[in-house]
Amino acid sequence: MSALTAKIITVGTELLLGDVVDTNSAYLSAGLAEIGINLFHRETVGDNHDRLLAILGEAIESADIVITSGGLGATSDDITKECVAEALGLPLVLDGHSLEKIKSYYLRRGTEMTDNNIKQAYIPLGAVVFDNDYGTAPVLAVKTKKGAVIMLPGPPRELCPMFDEKIKPWIAENFSDSVILSRTLRLYGIGEAAAEEKIRHLMDSCTNPTVAPYAKTGEVVLRLTARGKDKAECNTLIDGLEEKIREILGKYIYGTDISGLEEALLGLLKEKGLKVAFAESCTGGLAAKRLTDLRGASSVLGMSVVTYSNEAKMKLLGVKKETLDTHGAISPKCALEMAEGLFELSGADICISVTGVAGPDPDEGKEIGTVFIGVKSKKASRAIPLNLSRGSKERSYIRELAVNAIFCEALREQRQF
Amino acid sequence: MSALTAKIITVGTELLLGDVVDTNSAYLSAGLAEIGINLFHRETVGDNHDRLLAILGEAIESADIVITSGGLGATSDDITKECVAEALGLPLVLDGHSLEKIKSYYLRRGTEMTDNNIKQAYIPLGAVVFDNDYGTAPVLAVKTKKGAVIMLPGPPRELCPMFDEKIKPWIAENFSDSVILSRTLRLYGIGEAAAEEKIRHLMDSCTNPTVAPYAKTGEVVLRLTARGKDKAECNTLIDGLEEKIREILGKYIYGTDISGLEEALLGLLKEKGLKVAFAESCTGGLAAKRLTDLRGASSVLGMSVVTYSNEAKMKLLGVKKETLDTHGAISPKCALEMAEGLFELSGADICISVTGVAGPDPDEGKEIGTVFIGVKSKKASRAIPLNLSRGSKERSYIRELAVNAIFCEALREQRQF
Secondary structure (H helix, E strand, O other): OOOOOEEEEEOOHHHHHOOOOOOOHHHHHHHHHOOOEEEEEEEEEOHHHHHHHHHHHHHHHHEEEEEEEEOOOOOOOOOHHHHHHHHHOEEEEEEEHHHHHHHHHHHHOOOOOOOOHHHHHEEOOOOOOEOOOOOHHHHHHHEOOOOOEEEEOOHHHHHHHHHHHHHHHHHHHHHOOOOOEEEEEOOOOOOEEEEHHHHHHHHHHHHHHHEEEEHHHHHHHHEEEEEOOOOHHHHHHHHHHHHHHHHHHHHEEEOOOOOOOHHHHHHHHHHHHOOOEEEEEOOOHHHHHHHHOOOOOOHHEEEEEEOOHHHHHHHHHHHOHHHHHHHHOOHHHHHHHHHHHHHHHHHHOEEEEEEEOOOOOOEEEEEOOOOEEEEEOOOOEEEEEEEOOOOOOOHHHHHHHHHHHHHHHHHHHOOOO | OOOOEEEEEEEEEEHHHOOOHHHHHHHHHHHHHHOEEEEEEEEEEEEOOHHHHHHHHHHHHOEEEEEEOOOOOOOOOHHHHHHHHHHHOEEEEOOHHHHHHHHHHHHHOOOOOHHHHHHEEEEEEOOOEEEOOOOOOOEEEEEOOOOOEEEOOOOOOHHHHHHHHHHHHHHHHOOOOOOOEEEEEEEEEEOOHHHHHHHHHHHHHHHOOOEEEEOOOEEEEEEEHHHOHHHHHHHHHHHHHHHHHHHHHHHHEEEEEOOHHHHHHHHHHHHHHHOOEEEOOOOOOOHHHHOOOOHHHHOOOEEEEEEOOOOHHHHOOOOHHHHHHHHHOHHHHHHHHHHHHHHHHOOOOEEEEEEEEEOOEOOOOEEOOOEEEEEEEEOOOOEEEEOOOOOOOOOOHHHHHHHHHHHHHHHHHHOOO
């Protein structure tokens, strides 16, 4: 079997003006890679009939699967569907089912459907309609001589779940005689280059399954991918490779097929029936925010505090004035007192504090990236000094790294990795 | 004068695998729009000689300014410069100045320069070399019949400053006899479609300056753009248009040329010398996080709390058990008691609380998107009910909208908009 080729076309003048970063392209690209489809080329074009038509025509000629994002809305500058129909020589016809879906969407919202919205119920003749559970634009696929043209809406909150839930299975079912499976291993405490060096021989020698590293903020992710006749075969291939990798990098691996440190922490705390709390200075609520991004966070987090000022550190956490006067707020002693005070206040099993310099300016004579983490639990009471400025001195970067360290210390309270 | 046209080509297999989101394209797009260059098309291609050469050839034919990003590194899969030279029929020659720069870069770092790095000192014959202050790859421009091909390195920390500091002025100096200026107005409390309807006549009739709306999460942004012989002329044109827009939409406009509600709030509180504090339930720290994303937040925020559990609401904020038993945590009464308790605890001038259902499941029998905001200041004591589920029931979306509402209420404590 030879792999299918694909082309992605993202549509929207707002993209060409730079008002919006095109995250859809990366999302679709990664998804295509996962199901073993080769992507050679991506294009972005504005809401312009002639240019979109030309690009679509060329794409339909050269690629098996053409995926568009955007231009399915109700206004007159949404023209993707119209151009696809024109490129394929198909008329647009009213789809009764889609019209009913759109009507009921507006009924639920309690707002009036306008004539404009009827436009969204027109489809190229013969198109497969996927009900969009996340918005009003139906997701459409039209089979072509070589493969298919698939039209997805532009908003990522619609595109991402529709692509995962409806389109990937549809492509696999219709165009593939093999299965692709990926597994990701997440590493903390080692850089991308160092990780790559250690498994370079596996990267170079393995073709099925394969392993590829990529860097996330302060983390490394290894993606293991196998192609086989079914999932079981893929899993066996991946298991073998994972074992080899764990022999080399096992101590850095903290999770498999999860979204990040916060998910590892949430899972562990749920399993153990424990609660965590944070006392954040330089991260300003980011740790609590990242943990509560996840559903079910309420079972492991009851309270968390942001103590940005010295007054707040004293009042809420009982940090001693003497500590602040003698050592400063950016000190191991302050971090420890914050964690200890939080342990009293919150009653949580694991209390983590953070104080440091996120920038853009140095503070208390300490450099950007100087950060102290405090840990207080029944068995532990410690402060950890960190220097987080090696990659970048950017404020948001330092804050993300500091929160990674918070989650890592919370994890280490309960298990080795 | 007719506007120049441009094409952006981002190069890198990691982009096509979806390992990296292409932020360079948006950055370059916005920068080109600012200097009045029309961008019709962007493409992304892997590290593949034949495909890159074909795309470059087509781009040089069709656009005045071609900008590439990536593929200027020292390894053998970096081929952008080689392909540009080939497309233009130019030999690559060793540039002594660039070689010296690269040598001294490695000397400063105290590491050995390898033979590979010499590759980076070769340039297409006649190319303009811009010293790269942020890395080793020289930034290059080659003049063509229609305009120029400009080659920038892929890492955003090199591309962004080099584009702003060296390339934009070079394009303006060599190819432009006019200036473009943009101003953004940010609106809250009105949808994109409704805003568009109200200023449709201005959008349709104005060609210089122009106005275009786009939607951010729960907000609308209007971009006003003018072309003129200098900044003063542009500003005069934009002032006139802004006045017309303010007559129609003034009450929704909360800021000009700022990044969002948090920046408006930070500016206002600084100006008035006031402090704010948040008591967050369903938003889990996102309000504090967004405000402290901004530098200088410490002057307006001393303390903030996340009270996720009922116990935390009672213990930290003094919410009454009776209120929770009778009305539930997701109620106007609880929101108000949270804000009042925070006012006592924090000593901040404006205290805002939030409690509600972010999902993914309903809670206390209330639907996802049911949110109550509490406000307590010297002059105010009120609770505001919100229904935020109209656009999407996605957890992160509801949380962002709830924080927008928090910032909006905090702003409204001090001024009308």
